[in-house]
Amino acid sequence: MKFCPRCKSLMRIEKKEEKIFYICPSCGYVEEITNPRITMKIQKKERVTVIEKDHTVEAIVKVKCPKCNNDTAYTWIVQTRSGDEASTVFYKCTKCGYTWRVYP
Ligand SMILES: [Zn+2]
Ligand SMILES: [Zn+2]
Numbered sequence: 885m886k887f888c889p890r891c892k893s894l895m896r897i898e899k900k901e902e903k904i905f906y907i908c909p910s911c912g913y914v915e916e917i918t919n920p921r922i923t924m925k926i927q928k929k930e931r932v933t934v935i936e937k938d939h940t941v942e943a944i945v946k947v948k949c950p951k952c953n954n955d956t957a958y959t960w961i962v963q964t965r966s967g968d969e970a971s972t973v974f975y976k977c978t979k980c981g982y983t984w985r986v987y988p
Contacts, residue, residue, distance in 0.1 A: 885945070888913050896973065897943060898961060947975055954979035
Protein backbone atom coordinates (compact mmCIF):
# COMPACT_ATOMS: atom_id res chain seq x y z
CA MET A 885 0.00 0.00 0.00
CA LYS A 886 1.37 3.39 -0.99
CA PHE A 887 -0.16 6.80 -1.30
CA CYS A 888 0.57 9.32 -4.01
CA PRO A 889 3.00 12.02 -2.82
CA ARG A 890 1.19 14.55 -5.03
CA CYS A 891 -2.51 14.03 -4.42
CA LYS A 892 -2.58 11.42 -1.60
CA SER A 893 -4.65 8.93 -3.60
CA LEU A 894 -4.08 5.22 -3.07
CA MET A 895 -1.63 4.10 -5.74
CA ARG A 896 -1.94 0.82 -7.61
CA ILE A 897 0.78 -1.58 -8.73
CA GLU A 898 1.38 -2.23 -12.41
CA LYS A 899 4.01 -4.21 -14.25
CA LYS A 900 5.38 -2.92 -17.52
CA GLU A 901 8.29 -4.36 -19.48
CA GLU A 902 9.57 -6.43 -16.52
CA LYS A 903 9.55 -3.41 -14.23
CA ILE A 904 7.06 -2.77 -11.47
CA PHE A 905 5.58 0.64 -10.86
CA TYR A 906 3.28 2.39 -8.47
CA ILE A 907 0.78 4.35 -10.54
CA CYS A 908 -1.56 7.01 -9.19
CA PRO A 909 -5.00 6.55 -10.81
CA SER A 910 -5.97 10.15 -10.01
CA CYS A 911 -3.08 12.32 -11.22
CA GLY A 912 -1.01 9.81 -13.18
CA TYR A 913 2.09 10.03 -10.97
CA VAL A 914 4.39 7.04 -11.63
CA GLU A 915 7.11 5.67 -9.38
CA GLU A 916 9.24 2.63 -10.11
CA ILE A 917 9.39 0.05 -7.34
CA THR A 918 13.02 -0.60 -6.61
CA ASN A 919 12.60 -2.47 -3.34
CA PRO A 920 14.01 -5.91 -4.24
CA ARG A 921 11.98 -7.62 -1.53
CA ILE A 922 8.68 -6.52 -3.09
CA THR A 923 9.86 -7.54 -6.55
CA MET A 924 10.94 -10.96 -5.34
CA LYS A 925 7.65 -11.58 -3.61
CA ILE A 926 5.67 -10.69 -6.72
CA GLN A 927 7.81 -12.85 -9.00
CA LYS A 928 7.35 -15.81 -6.67
CA LYS A 929 3.57 -15.35 -6.69
CA GLU A 930 3.46 -15.17 -10.47
CA ARG A 931 5.18 -18.50 -10.75
CA VAL A 932 2.48 -20.05 -8.57
CA THR A 933 -0.35 -18.66 -10.66
CA VAL A 934 0.72 -19.72 -14.15
CA ILE A 935 -2.83 -20.42 -15.26
CA GLU A 936 -3.87 -16.81 -14.86
CA LYS A 937 -1.54 -15.40 -17.49
CA ASP A 938 -3.34 -12.10 -18.01
CA HIS A 939 -2.48 -10.98 -14.50
CA THR A 940 -0.33 -7.90 -14.43
CA VAL A 941 0.85 -8.41 -10.88
CA GLU A 942 -0.34 -10.40 -7.93
CA ALA A 943 0.13 -9.53 -4.29
CA ILE A 944 -1.61 -10.12 -1.01
CA VAL A 945 -3.49 -7.18 0.48
CA LYS A 946 -5.63 -6.42 3.50
CA VAL A 947 -9.16 -6.35 2.18
CA LYS A 948 -12.33 -7.80 3.59
CA CYS A 949 -13.94 -10.74 1.80
CA PRO A 950 -17.65 -10.05 1.20
CA LYS A 951 -18.41 -13.76 1.63
CA CYS A 952 -16.55 -14.99 4.70
CA ASN A 953 -15.20 -11.75 6.26
CA ASN A 954 -11.62 -12.98 5.97
CA ASP A 955 -9.34 -9.91 5.84
CA THR A 956 -6.65 -10.93 3.34
CA ALA A 957 -7.00 -11.43 -0.39
CA TYR A 958 -4.83 -11.83 -3.45
CA THR A 959 -5.02 -8.90 -5.81
CA TRP A 960 -4.10 -8.46 -9.43
CA ILE A 961 -4.77 -6.01 -12.22
CA VAL A 962 -6.12 -6.90 -15.62
CA GLN A 963 -5.55 -4.41 -18.41
CA THR A 964 -8.60 -3.98 -20.57
CA ARG A 965 -7.79 -3.47 -24.24
CA SER A 966 -5.01 -0.88 -24.68
CA GLY A 967 -2.73 0.19 -21.84
CA ASP A 968 -4.38 3.61 -21.74
CA GLU A 969 -7.73 2.15 -20.73
CA ALA A 970 -8.65 1.85 -17.09
CA SER A 971 -7.61 -1.50 -15.70
CA THR A 972 -9.74 -3.71 -13.51
CA VAL A 973 -8.57 -4.74 -10.07
CA PHE A 974 -9.44 -8.25 -8.95
CA TYR A 975 -9.44 -9.68 -5.44
CA LYS A 976 -9.48 -13.31 -4.45
CA CYS A 977 -10.07 -14.34 -0.85
CA THR A 978 -7.12 -16.30 0.58
CA LYS A 979 -9.52 -18.35 2.70
CA CYS A 980 -12.63 -19.24 0.70
CA GLY A 981 -11.38 -18.40 -2.79
CA TYR A 982 -14.23 -16.00 -3.58
CA THR A 983 -13.20 -13.65 -6.40
CA TRP A 984 -14.56 -10.18 -6.99
CA ARG A 985 -13.54 -7.13 -8.99
CA VAL A 986 -13.29 -3.40 -8.46
CA TYR A 987 -13.52 -0.82 -11.22
CA PRO A 988 -11.20 2.08 -10.48
ZN1 LIG B 1 -1.75 11.41 -7.49
ZN1 LIG C 1 -13.67 -15.39 1.80
